Amino acid sequence: MGENGIHERSTVSVIGLGQMGTRLAQAFLAAGHGTTVWNRTTAKADALVAQGAVRAATLEAAIAASPLVVVCLPDYATVRDLLGPVAERLRGRVVVNLTSGTPQEATRTAEWAAGHGADYLDGAAMSGTRLVGRSEALFVFSGSREAFGIHRTVLESLGNSVHLGTDPALAPVYDTALFGLAWGALAGFYHAVALVGAAGVDPAAFAAVATGHMPFVTSLMTDHARQIQDGRFPDDDGTVEVHAAAMEHLVGTSRAHGIGTDVPELFGNLLGRAMATGHGANGMAGVIDTIRKGERHV
Ligand SMILES: NC(=O)c1ccc[n+]([C@@H]2O[C@H](COP(=O)([O-])OP(=O)(O)OC[C@H]3O[C@@H](n4cnc5c(N)ncnc54)[C@H](OP(=O)(O)O)[C@@H]3O)[C@@H](O)[C@H]2O)c1
Known part of the structure; x- marks a missing residue:
């Protein structure tokens, strides 16, 4: 029985089944974790349900279904607009926010979650969608160390999941820093391809x-x-x-x-x-x- 007085049916709930959220849910399922899913456009859950996911009829039901609630939406404003009206349902839950944003947004969202009795981990998916579920896929997390420890096995089914520290802002800082690193390397690569290409390579x-x-x-x-x-x-x-x-x-x-x-x-x-x-x-x-x-x- 969860703190909301509802029987938790799953290990993890995934809210937001876009390109990334779908891959997250698939990785949880592939690792054998009971997974509940919710998406605004319900049809996007169909393929996941066929793969064994449980479809939540409402956002509230998705939150109630699991102690671990993974959110993957376009931006933090959407996260707050969506979760705001159901914030009290998050009490006792661990919210993992894999939405991209700024360090300030991560700090504010962590404070907001704490204000509603939820533990919070901010996170970033660093390796696109194709590698999700494989050890080459880097996922960075920061925030509650205890929450990461409790849900480590589930989060590690996404890939190489690294906890960076207790400051929730660290994940978006690493996110942007690693993005810049990849671009530095790739810009050098694209230039090199153009140069050797001019020589017929x-x-x-x-x-x-x-x-x-x-x-x-x-x-x-x-x-x-x-x-x-x-x-x-x-x-x-x-x-x-x-x-x-x-x-x-x-x-x-x-x-x-x-x-x-x-x-x-x-x-x-x-x-x-x-x-x-x-x-x-x-x-x-x-x-x-x-x-x-x-x-x-x-
Ligand atoms: N895709 C990648 O390669 C990648 C890589 C790293 C990080 N990320 C990050 O992951 C996050 C999600 O990206 P994505 O590629 O999965 O985006 P996406 O494919 O565009 O999916 C967006 C998701 O958000 C939902 N959504 C949008 N507005 C909503 C609202 N007002 N209320 C409820 N649900 C709403 C959509 O629901 P509907 O289906 O109903 O529209 C959909 O499930 C972003 O922050 C992105 O930066 C993505």
Whole structure:
């Protein structure tokens, strides 16, 4: 019997069965967790019901069905508009909000949930929809450590589920930071594909070589995180000056092949600013100082 005085029928309820919510529900079902689903447009639950999910007739019934309520809607405003009128039903529940938003929205929603007696975890799905349910899919969560501990097994059926800390704002901070990281890497990749493409190289052939190069890049992340922590930037992986010169070559080669130079110029400008403020002889991770200070630096 749940705290709402209703027999809980499921382990987890999923509210919002769009592209992401549907995949979340499928992953819970695939892992053998009793799953109740609710969606504004009821037909979107049909396929999940065929796969073993329980259809909740109302939003209130979905909340009552499980101790763990996973919400996946377009934005926080929709979450609050939808859950606001049924907030008292959330008492004693753990709400996991996998809706994308800002750190401020996560903090406000956690406070709102606490005000209604619910435990709260903010979360972010980092790996798109295709990998959900597989160990390669990264899910980050922050907020109640106790709630994460209790529901860990269920949340781990989504993929590589990581609890970042008790501050609910951490999940959206990581969400945006990791998004920027992926885009930095992919922007470099798209530029590289254009460059080798201008030399007649097939994108797939290049991708095969590029993915083999990634372990080196990720090893730099580990080493440079340590350097940044220590505030010391040895030049083992090349100085800012050396990298600025190499970036000039990339700009020049791109121009010679008639392709855009936006991406290498972005990195070149960053290295140039770092040199202008005395970091030329530092190791490449010294650019962190330039990034941290932003425009105030020059
Ligand atoms: N899709 C991805 O690859 C991906 C990846 C990472 C994160 N996310 C995040 O996951 C969240 C959901 O994304 P999605 O791709 O699943 O979106 P989606 O496919 O557009 O689905 C949106 C869901 O929200 C429901 N909804 C919208 N307005 C509503 C309202 N006023 N009241 C009740 N329900 C409402 C929709 O119900 P109806 O079916 O009735 O319209 C639908 O179930 C977003 O915050 C997104 O940023 C998505």
